[in-house]
Each structure stands twice: as structure tokens, then as C-alpha cells.
């Protein structure tokens with residue numbers, strides 16, 4: 001089994017007992033075997049040694065909501081509200097996507113995510129088998145699902161549901177367990193109630209969690225009340241959506257009662273601050289959700305509404321906007337923002353083996369270059385990681401004990417080719 005020995009590093013562990021460790025980390029296979037101030041015993045002479053000098057290590061970050069292949073639409077339509085952006089801009093372009101575009105867009109996203117320190121991403125899109133192939137090749141972890149818009153005729157709805165089920169059967173647990181799958185009706189406003197119930201039943205039969213967009217805009221909440229006589233949270237609850245493991249994206253417009261219900265049902269929430277600000281959707285009540293015990297985590301959403309996939313930006317935004325909105329500078333402190341991107345991300349995806357650097361945990365970790373002006377003086381590293389750092393500071397990334405970024409370069413992907421292909425795909429989409 002491959003072994004790594006990181007020497008003389010500084011580790012921001014997210015482990016409450018030992019938040020910062022100066023010293024060594026020993027990795028055996030896909031797990032952390034040791035982390036501590038003393039040199040570990042029992043290291044194989046064949047272990048690959050890495051000098052931690054000038055580097056700060058932390059757990060790989062977890063992006064709990066996005067649409068990777070939308071990188072091709074980055075910069076295509078800015079400064080619109082959600083419904084116009086989605087219906088008049090995104091959907092017509094997405095209708096032109098072929099499998100190769102989905103693949104190239106996902107590869108571009110994975111390069112961007114890996115290089116900026118994301119080691120696990122949640123992805124909802126069409127033609128997910130090609131996304132899964134890129135995940136398999138790249139070394140990243142992916143929680144993937146065929147997102148389904150159920151506005152078409154009955155026959156189309158039936159076949160999309162079957163595709164979503166087939167994807168789970170084909171890919172859940174694949175790529176040495178790096179790929180997991182979910183069932184994902186796109187949103188309560190694009191899927192009729194009986195159709196959502198079929199997804200809940202399928203998730204139950206397949207024993208996988210559910211994911212959807214929920215309460216993203218005021219218009220959505222009002223439409224839900226008009227169409228179904230209930231706000232989205234109550235509506236989904238009545239359909240049994242929260243009777244199983246469920247992750248909802250956005251959850252911007254919530255009442256106190258809805259927050260209490262999400263906490264009671266153990267629902268996970270993906271907070272996507274950049275996307276919510278850019279589409280003028282609003283600001284989610286994250287401090288209230290955290291106080292109530294809701295399992296909040298962080299997502300980027302797609303690159304067409306963000307417009308990058310850098311979770312450092314998302315962490316910083318999460319720490320800043322809730323101070324601004326509440327007038328309370330402690331609303332989301334730096335350490336809480338760092339938890340949102342790491343250990344809370346793992347919790348939101350029901351993973352107790354990710355998000356913390358500790359013996360026994362999966363060896364998913366990243367190293368940032370501290371020898372840069374914006375990391376000086378070397379003082380409170382949690383503060384620097386949240387308020388000063390960005391994804392371009394990431395030098396190395398390991399997932400399952402395998403180095404997938406070395407010196408800022410993806411070891412298993414050809415970035416130059418992917419960038420060329422992405423440009424070609426975009427030009428075909430725009431001219432086609």
C-alpha cells in the first residue's frame with residue numbers, strides 16, 4: 001500500500017481536540033494513520049516524504065451543490081433574476097448540449113475544483129454517466145445524480161425517472177467508492193407532486209438520499225402557495241421528501257417554523273451565497289439555521305451563476321454577508337465558515353470519515369502555500385484561510401491517499417486539452 005509522510009507541516013485539522021497540529025502526518029493507503037507533533041513509528045522505508053515547510057494543510061473542501069457542466073455557460077448570461085436566467089438563457093442553451101459538451105464542461109469544472117482545493121462535489125445534471133467517467137479518471141470524489149425537470153409529457157417523465165434510477169444502479173459506490181449517487185427532482189416548481197413522490201419511492205427502494213432546489217426565490221415560494229396551497233417546505237414534507245436523507249439547495253426564504261421543521265427532520269441545506277447574490281434571490285438565514293441545529297453546508301451552484309467554483313470565495317462570502325445583514329460581527333465567525341466548507345459538508349452528506357484530519361479518517365487533504373504576502377504575518381491561520389486566502393493558493397491535493405494535484409497541476413487530467421475542448425464546445429453551442 002502507498003504511504004506518505006508529511007514532515008514539518010502545520011495542519012488546521014478541524015478536530016475540536018487538536019485544532020492546529022505542528023509536525024507530521026502519516027498516510028497509509030486511503031486513510032490517515034497518524035497526525036501529531038512527534039515523528040510516527042512504523043513508517044515504511046518506501047513511504048514518499050513531503051516537506052511541509054511553508055505549507056498549511058487542511059481537509060479537502062466539500063461543495064454540496066452544483067452543476068459542473070455549466071462551466072461552458074460561464075459569462076454567457078449575467079445580471080438576470082433566476083427565472084429569466086433559467087428559462088430564457090440556460091435551458092435553451094442546455095437543450096443544445098451533446099454528451100461531449102457535458103463531458104468537457106464537467107472536466108473543466110473538475111480541474112477548477114481540484115486546483116482550488118475541493119475534493120468532493122455534489123452534481124446534478126443530465127447525461128451523468130459521462131460526468132461519472134470524468135470523476136473516475138480525475139481522482140475526485142463525486143456525489144452525482146440525474147437532475148430531472150418534469151414539465152414535459154407523461155412518457156418523457158417516465159423515461160427521465162428511469163434514467164435517474166439507472167444512473168444510481170450503474171454508478172452508486174463505483175470508482176473505489178469515490179462516486180455515490182442520489183435521486184434528484186430538480187425543484188417543486190418543475191416537478192408535479194405525484195412525480196416527486198415517485199422519486200421519494202425510488203430513493204427508498206434504492207436506499208440513496210434525495211436532493212432538490214428549494215425556496216430559492218420569493219417568486220418560487222409564492223407560486224408554490226398558489227399552485228399547491230403550501231410553501232415549499234411544507235409541500236415537500238407532505239410528499240415524504242424529508243422522511244429520508246435529504247439535501248436541499250438554497251433554502252433562502254424560510255420562516256421560523258420552516259427552520260424548526262428542517263432541523264427536526266435532519267434535512268441538510270446547501271448554502272450558495274454567491275449564486276443567491278448574483279441572481280438577486282436573497283440571503284439565506286444561515287445564522288438562524290445553525291442556531292436551530294440545521295445541517296448547513298456550502299455550495300457554489302453552477303459556474304453560470306457564480307461565476308467560479310472556488311470554495312474559498314464561498315467561505316469568505318458566508319463569513320462576511322451574514323455579518324452585514326445581521327449587524328452582528330459574530331454571526332458566522334471564521335472557524336464556523338471553515339467548518340461549513342469541511343466538516344459540516346461531510347455531515348450534510350452523512351459522511352463521518354471526511355472533513356477532519358485525524359487518524360482513521362479518509363486521506364482527503366490539501367496544502368496551501370503560506371509563503372505569500374497575504375499569508376503574513378503567520379498568526380491566526382483560520383483567519384487567514386477564511387478572510388485572506390483563495391483557491392490559487394492551493395499547491396497540492398490528495399484524495400483517498402492519492403495525489404491528484406501536484407505543484408498546482410492536475411496529475412490525472414490534461415488541463416490544456418480540456419481548456420481547448422471547452423472553448424470549442426462553447427463556440428459550437430453559441431453558433432449552433
Ligand SMILES: CSC[C@H]1O[C@@H](n2cnc3c(O)ncnc32)[C@H](O)[C@@H]1O
Pocket residue numbers: 067082086090091094124125126146147148149186187213216275301302305
Ligand atoms: C435538470 S439538471 C439541473 C438544472 O438546474 C438548473 N439550475 C442551475 N442553477 C440553478 C438554480 O440556481 N436554481 C434552479 N435551477 C438551476 C440548470 O440550468 C439545469 O437545467
Ligand SMILES: [Zn+2]
Pocket residue numbers: 065066067213249301302
Ligand atoms: Zn443549482
